[in-house]
Amino acid sequence: KAGVTQTPRYLIKTRGQQVTLSCSPISGHRSVSWYQQTPGQGLQFLFEYFSETQRNKGNFPGRFSGRQFSNSRSEMNVSTLELGDSALYLCASSLDFRAGPTQYFGPGTRLTVL
Amino acid sequence: EDQVTQSPEALRLQEGESSSLNCSYTVSGLRGLFWYRQDPGKGPEFLFTLYSAGEEKEKERLKATLTKKESFLHITAPKPEDSATYLCAVHRGAQKLVFGQGTRLTINP
Numbered sequence: 001k002a003g004v005t006q007t008p009r010y011l012i013k014t015r016g017q018q019v020t021l022s023c024s025p026i027s028g029h030r031s032v033s034w035y036q037q038t039p040g041q042g043l044q045f046l047f048e049y050f051s052e053t054q055r056n057k058g059n060f061p062g063r064f065s066g067r068q069f070s071n072s073r074s075e076m077n078v079s080t081l082e083l084g085d086s087a088l089y090l091c092a093s094s095l096d097f098r099a100g101p102t103q104y105f106g107p108g109t110r111l112t113v114l
Numbered sequence: 115e116d117q118v119t120q121s122p123e124a125l126r127l128q129e130g131e132s133s134s135l136n137c138s139y140t141v142s143g144l145r146g147l148f149w150y151r152q153d154p155g156k157g158p159e160f161l162f163t164l165y166s167a168g169e170e171k172e173k174e175r176l177k178a179t180l181t182k183k184e185s186f187l188h189i190t191a192p193k194p195e196d197s198a199t200y201l202c203a204v205h206r207g208a209q210k211l212v213f214g215q216g217t218r219l220t221i222n223p
Contacts, residue, residue, distance in 0.1 A: 043158075050209070105150070
């Protein structure tokens with residue numbers, strides 16, 4: 001079974017730009033979560049989607065948004081990029097987080113903001 | 115607020131030297147504790163889920179245990195390929211995991 005895939009793997013943007021990251025979950029998984037990982041803050045929860053609905057959101061500004069499609073694929077968008085948004089963005093999937101919270105992570109997208 | 119603290123931050127061992135990593139948590143209504151392994155530049159790799167105090171799980175040289183306040187990841191006779199950052203996370207009921215800062219483990223040959 002293929003694992004979680006994320007595209008692109010690397011991105012370089014400049015301040016003020018916006019970016020869209022994509023995540024394809026493991027086949028059959030309907031819950032997708034997004035996390036931001038930085039050396040200083042570690043892994044921080046961004047949001048969780050299930051059946052195209054956002055069920056939970058972390059403490060991030062409104063510049064961070066996401067969505068999930070009917071095939072469970074998910075995208076997250078960051079608008080008006082800031083230097084502090086440079087991080088590894090990780091997507092994780094599970095069958096249904098409420099029923100079984102074991103999540104499987106993708107390789108991440110490394111975003112660098114210049 | 116949920117808190118997860120891992121210690122030590124970094125640990126350097128010789129090959130074959132067994133040790134333990136600690137994950138202490140402050141969570142009311144724990145619904146699961148998770149251990150992940152992360153190699154540089156990669157996403158976390160799932161290792162174990164523990165649900166109740168007294169539970170233990172093993173995988174090769176790793177054994178995870180859980181009490182009401184903390185979890186331990188025991189590494190027996192480690193090899194250089196066990197070098198990685200080990201992350202602990204807790205689930206309380208909201209649709210998210212809360213992660214600790216991780217322990218960076220280095221095994222010298």
